[in-house]
Amino acid sequence: MRFIPVTCEEQAEMLRVVGADTVDDLFVDVPAAARLGRPLALPDPLGEVELAAHLEDLASADSHAGSVVSLLGGGCYDHYVPAIVDAVISKPAFFTAYTPYQPEVSQGTLQAVYEYQSMICALTGMDVANASMYDGATAFAEAALMAARVMRRHRVVVSAAVHPEWRETLATYVGAGVLDIVMCPMRDGVTDAAALRGLVDDRTAAVLAASPTFYGALDDLETLAGIAHDAGALLVAGTNPILLGVLEPPAAYGADIVVGEGQPLGNPQSFGGPGLGIFACRQEHLRQMPGRVAGRTTDVDGRTGFVLTFSTREQHIRREKATSNICSNHALNALAAGVYLSAVGREGLAGIGRACVAKAHYLESRLVETGRFERVFSAPFAHEFTLRYTGDVAAMQARLLERGFFAGLDLGRFRAEDAGCVLFAVTEKRTRAQLDRFVAEVDAL
Amino acid sequence: MSAPTREPLTGTLIFERGAPESRCVESPALDVPDVSLSEVLSGRQRTEPPVLPHVTEVEIARHYERLASANFGVDSGFYPLGSCTMKYNPKIDEWACRLPGFAGLHPYQPPETVQGALEVMWELQELLAEIAGLPAVTLQPAAGAHGELTGLLAIRAYHTANGDPRARVLVPDSAHGTNPATVAMCGYEIVQVPSDERGGVDVAVLNTLLDTDVAAIMLTNPNTLGLFDENILEITAAVHAVGALAYCDGANLNAILGKSRPGDMGFDALHINLHKTFATPHGGGGPGSGPVAVSGALAPYLPGPLVARAADGAFSLVTPERSIGRVRSFVGNFGVLVRAYAYIRALGGxxxxxxxxxxxxxxxxxxxxxxxxxxxxxxxxxxxxxxxxxxxxxxxxxxxxxxxxxxxxxxxxxxxxxxxxxxxxxxxxxxxxxxxxxxxxxxxxxxxxxxxxxxxxxxxxxxxxxxxxxxxxxxxxxxxxxxxxxxxxxxxxxx
Amino acid sequence: MYPKDLKYDREHEWVRLEGGIAVMGISHFAQDQLGEVVYVDLPTAGVVLSAGDSFGEIESVKSVSELFSPVSGEIVEVNDALSDTPETVNEDPYGDGWMIKVSLSDPSQVDALMDADGYEAFLAEAE
Incomplete structure (x- = not known):
């Protein structure tokens, strides 16, 4: 067997030591009616050569960011991943390690987590960050649950401008009635602040919003924080970390918990997963934070070292009273984010942010000039924007796919009112030549 | 002469390496007209840059090589970490998930452009269903605990739809901490079931705890003592007799592959840790993947999207009729799913x-x-x-x-x-x-x-x-x- | 290890009567079982407790335990110093490691607790 190094002779010896005649003797504790009693009905084994060919066949059936020019965003983005990132996360000592429960032989993972936490704090302006959640959506849901614990209140007000999949995930997480959700309408692609004021009261644990919103618009976090804080509630702010080289950090506006989808930081799109759930909060709320966290300390000889800490918050110790049931997180994706942020550095992140913003604004203007797209919102945007197409969206996208473009995201699939609206994302990878060609194809429709 | 010394492998942070002028990856030259950030962002531009490292590529390479040297993985040596199934992670799986036709996919691409990826997912659903002995599978959960949440919410939705919401979930005293934590997240009261002197569920006590207010029992079988519960058929039958359902924590599935299936033991739902049983790497804590397999009765409640195959062989994403709703963004930890699919196809039944x-x-x-x-x-x-x-x-x-x-x-x-x-x-x-x-x-x-x-x-x-x-x-x-x-x-x- | 002037309960709390006030902490046995105490979560003065109520939590690095009051009454004082130096619970469990002071609503509840000999016998039996 390819992955079993024990020989037949050794198996016989092991059976002798165990005192069993056959391996089946070791399954005598399985009641007869619970035994399968037949071979699994699965395909035959494939040798590595055949397996590789099969997988390449499957993968080559797909169009991808390398074969089609992508203007798709909505929570997953085609950013450049520096070669050093994959070189680091491919080191077996990182990717074949378990959770660092034995810190003496896990300093690599633990220091990398500490550095990642430090970078997330630097980006968001928050005091502490955890070692990662599954993705932005689950971080968002966990933030609502955390806010309820901190505030001892059981209602959250959620902006309709937040990504629909984040909102749906939150609704599922609290589906057992552990929290009430109040939806705040949106206006001009962002949270309707006037409406929000009427929805927040002394029963509200938190206001949940995001900037940029799902529609790409920059929300007015400062106003939202003010409304939340006036009612004694928290502000949970979603963010896109790759923009935090150019956007003021959520902490500057008074956010109490910051969450985000960290995929843009050095992780491939990978059909939407695994992503990276960013989660950061204020020091004073640390004991209600979900997820693992690494801390710096010293060993018995006085050397600097790192450990998982504040573990009494977690399920393996506090069980049903834990801050969350999360155990496995997305450590390798967090490692990728740490390497990415080191590779681009502070000027690089600002440069990438500026390039994304400039290219997005360039494309937006050019598309509006074609007369085939109209502006829907007046709110400012960064690298993602919503336009209304004057014709049939599906036909337009199908035509442009033939011409080699993923022509944005049809928002009508998420909300009937948004029919005709298309969300475009522009990353630093898009060249002016690609954008010009896209505009020309739109013109030719 | 003093003894030569080496720099410690760890302790010096990436922030403390390099110099302010050090660079690794330069930003691409701007080929469109520049913008005034303060103007286009309406004054929301960053005023103080985030304090990130300043390092060259060689410094990054050396820094992380040192950190890796201070780590222990399955490739380093024996890793007999109970309950975690630290088996070898085949390298072809790593290669496969990085193929551009997998790693370069956007989750909102038109379905006709991702047929290969959907085929991987559909096949994996089918393979896991056969292994589990349960007909319907969602690949969406990101980890085992996430699978528990998904399974228990589906059970809750099932009871609610039957007009019979129930209050309690039974969990043995030997359970993983994620089980009681999940029960609490699902709004249920938790009741602990003691183990008997053979290390299994104490059936006599279980029978006194079962009534029509019990929604489910969460069991790990083989359990966390590494023992197969010899009374499993009796247990699931007793649970079903009061209208409750049986959830299996599949952390220990590696022990029974092809020998016994949770569905055949009477379980109604099971999460499968692909990062244990199906050899995907743990990554220093994740990402994992926790698909959930369920009975026909629970299938309508699974989170969407699932992958369906039409009569013409085309694959599409569908959401079950009475779905509890999604438990995350997009379709699942696809990169992990590819690895597990490759592993299962390499080994076969x-x-x-x-x-x-x-x-x-x-x-x-x-x-x-x-x-x-x-x-x-x-x-x-x-x-x-x-x-x-x-x-x-x-x-x-x-x-x-x-x-x-x-x-x-x-x-x-x-x-x-x-x-x-x-x-x-x-x-x-x-x-x-x-x-x-x-x-x-x-x-x-x-x-x-x-x-x-x-x-x-x-x-x-x-x-x-x-x-x-x-x-x-x-x-x-x-x-x-x-x-x-x-x-x-x-x-x-x-x- | 178990001062004679204190009363003890089965959850390993101790009580010292000072007039109508009960001073409470955890026993030497409890602090030894926990190991180094790193955090004590205590309520604020004014909270009213019934016998058997949880009044806080105590944590070591890898465990957390609830604190239970064996008596009823209003909390009149809390040992805030423990938030900065929780290890005092290990070093001086019966002195500076005290946790709360309760104005007793039913002083007879104290009589029902174990004396030092009774508590030591209880520990020996549990062992």
């Missing part, structure tokens, strides 16, 4: 059965080699793992299981899981997995014997261990009392 057989044989073999060193609280044939008690050693020598674990590090072996399950005093939970050679198992047993002898002769030696690791025992109390969870630039320094 016969290979997976051999996996279970060898995992169980290796565990029983090791148990025989060690049973006279540490007491075995539940002495019967085990499955993929077994639990020893360090209680006697602690009484006789003062050496705790923690000290034994730390001493193992000096021998280059990753310790077993310790202090779990909670029902065994000073527990050592040992899971060798099928991917270790007999030579490795023999050496491990020999090392543990040596350590037991050391404990008797010189307890202090173990209590001070480890000695040869990049750092020694760390002050975990100080880490809590004086939290240092993020680096901040020194005042007045270059920052």
């Amino acid at each position: 016969s290979g997976l059965t051999e996996v279970a057989e060898q995992a169980v044989l290796s565990a029983n073999y090791l148990k025989e080699l060690l049973r006279d060193v540490w007491p075995l609280p539940y002495d019967r044939v085990c499955k993929h793992e077994f639990v020893l008690s360090g209680g006697r050693m602690r009484k006789q020598t003062g050496v705790r299981t923690l000290d034994v674990a730390k001493r193992l590090l000096d021998y280059g072996i990753h310790p077993p899981t310790i202090y779990f399950p909670l029902i065994v005093d000073e527990a050592l939970m040992i899971e060798p997995t099928e991917t270790e050679s007999k030579e490795t198992l023999d050496r491990f047993a020999g090392v543990l014997r040596t350590i037991a002898a050391e404990a008797a002769e010189d307890p202090g030696l173990l209590q001070g261990a480890p000695y040869s690791t990049p750092v020694r025992r760390l002050d975990e109390a100080a880490a809590v009392k004086r939290p240092d969870l993020a680096w901040v630039p020194p005042k007045g320094g270059p920052g």
Whole structure:
């Protein structure tokens, strides 16, 4: 067997030591009616050569960011991943390690987590960050649950401008009635602040919003924080970390918990997963934070070292009273984010942010000039924007796919009112030549 | 002459390397007209840049190589971490998930452009359904605990739809901590079920706890003692008799692949840890993947999207009729799904059965080699793992299981899981997995014997261990009392 | 290890009567079992407790335990110093490691608790 190094002779010896005649003797504790009693009905084994060919066949059936020019965003983005990132996360000592429960032989993972936490704090302006959640959506849901614990209140007000999949995930997480959700309408692609004021009261644990919103618009976090804080509630702010080289950090506006989808930081799109759930909060709320966290300390000889800490918050110790049931997180994706942020550095992140913003604004203007797209919102945007197409969206996208473009995201699939609206994302990878060609194809429709 | 010294592998942060002018990846030149950020962002532009590292590529490469050298993974050596199934992670799986036709896909691409990816997912749903003995599978959950949440919410939705919402979930005292934590997240009251003297569920007590207000029982089978519950059919029947459902924590599925299926044991729902049983790497804590397989009765409640295949062979994403709703963004941890699919196709049904057989044989073999060193609280044939008690050693020598674990590090072996399950005093939970050679198992047993002898002769030696690791025992109390969870630039320094 | 002037309960709390006020902490046995105490979560003065109520939590690095009051009454004082130096619970469990002071609503509840000999016998039995 390819992955079993024990020989037949050794198996016989092991059976002798165990005192069993056959391996089946070791399954005598399985009641007869619970035994399968037949071979699994699965395909035959494939040798590595055949397996590789099969997988390449499957993968080559797909169009991808390398074969089609992508203007798709909505929570997953085609950013450049520096070669050093994959070189680091491919080191077996990182990717074949378990959770660092034995810190003496896990300093690599633990220091990398500490550095990642430090970078997330630097980006968001928050005091502490955890070692990662599954993705932005689950971080968002966990933030609502955390806010309820901190505030001892059981209602959250959620902006309709937040990504629909984040909102749906939150609704599922609290589906057992552990929290009430109040939806705040949106206006001009962002949270309707006037409406929000009427929805927040002394029963509200938190206001949940995001900037940029799902529609790409920059929300007015400062106003939202003010409304939340006036009612004694928290502000949970979603963010896109790759923009935090150019956007003021959520902490500057008074956010109490910051969450985000960290995929843009050095992780491939990978059909939407695994992503990276960013989660950061204020020091004073640390004991209600979900997820693992690494801390710096010293060993018995006085050397600097790192450990998982504040573990009494977690399920393996506090069980049903834990801050969350999360155990496995997305450590390798967090490692990728740490390497990415080191590779681009502070000027690089600002440069990438500026390039994304400039290219997005360039494309937006050019598309509006074609007369085939109209502006829907007046709110400012960064690298993602919503336009209304004057014709049939599906036909337009199908035509442009033939011409080699993923022509944005049809928002009508998420909300009937948004029919005709298309969300475009522009990353630093898009060249002016690609954008010009896209505009020309739109013109030719 | 003083002894030559080496720079410690760890401790110096990436922030403390390089210089302000150091660069790795330069930003691309701007080929469109520049914008005024303050104008287009309406004054929301960043005023103070985030304090990120300034390093060159060579410094990054060396920094992380040093960190990696201070780490221990499956490729480093034996990793018998009970309940975690630290088996070898085949390299072709890593290659496969990086193919551009997989890694370069956007989740909102038109379905006709991702037929290969959807085929992988559909096939994996089918493969896992056969392995589980349950007809419907969602690949969406990101990890085992996430699968538990998904499964239990589906069970809750099922009861609610039947007009019979129930209040309690039963969990054995040997359960993983995620089980009670999940029960609480689902708004249920938790009732603990004791284990009997054979290490299984105490059926007599269970029967007194079952009534029509019980929504479900969450069981791990084989359980966290590594024992197959001999009464499993009785248990699931009793649970069903009061209208409750049986949830299986599939953390220990590796022991029974091709031998026994949770569906055939009477379970209604099961999560599968692809990062345990199906050889996807743990990544230093994740990402994992926790698909959930369910019975026909629960299938309408699964989170969407699932992958469906039409009569013409085309694949599409669909959401079940009475879905509990999605539990995350997009379709699942696709990169992990590709790895698991590749692993299952490499082994086929016969290979997976051999996996279970060898995992169980290796565990029983090791148990025989060690049973006279540490007491075995539940002495019967085990499955993929077994639990020893360090209680006697602690009484006789003062050496705790923690000290034994730390001493193992000096021998280059990753310790077993310790202090779990909670029902065994000073527990050592040992899971060798099928991917270790007999030579490795023999050496491990020999090392543990040596350590037991050391404990008797010189307890202090173990209590001070480890000695040869990049750092020694760390002050975990100080880490809590004086939290240092993020680096901040020194005042007045270059920052 | 178990001062004679204190009363003890089965959850390993101790009580010292000072007039109508009960001073409470955890026993030597409890602090030894926990190991180094890193955090004590205590309520604020003014909270009213019934016998058997949880009044806080105490944590070591790898465990957390609830604190239970064996008596009823209003909390009149809390040992805030423990938030900065929780290890005092290990170093001086019966002195500076005290946790709360309760104005007793039913002083007879104290009589029902174990004396030092009774508590030591209880520990021996549990062992």
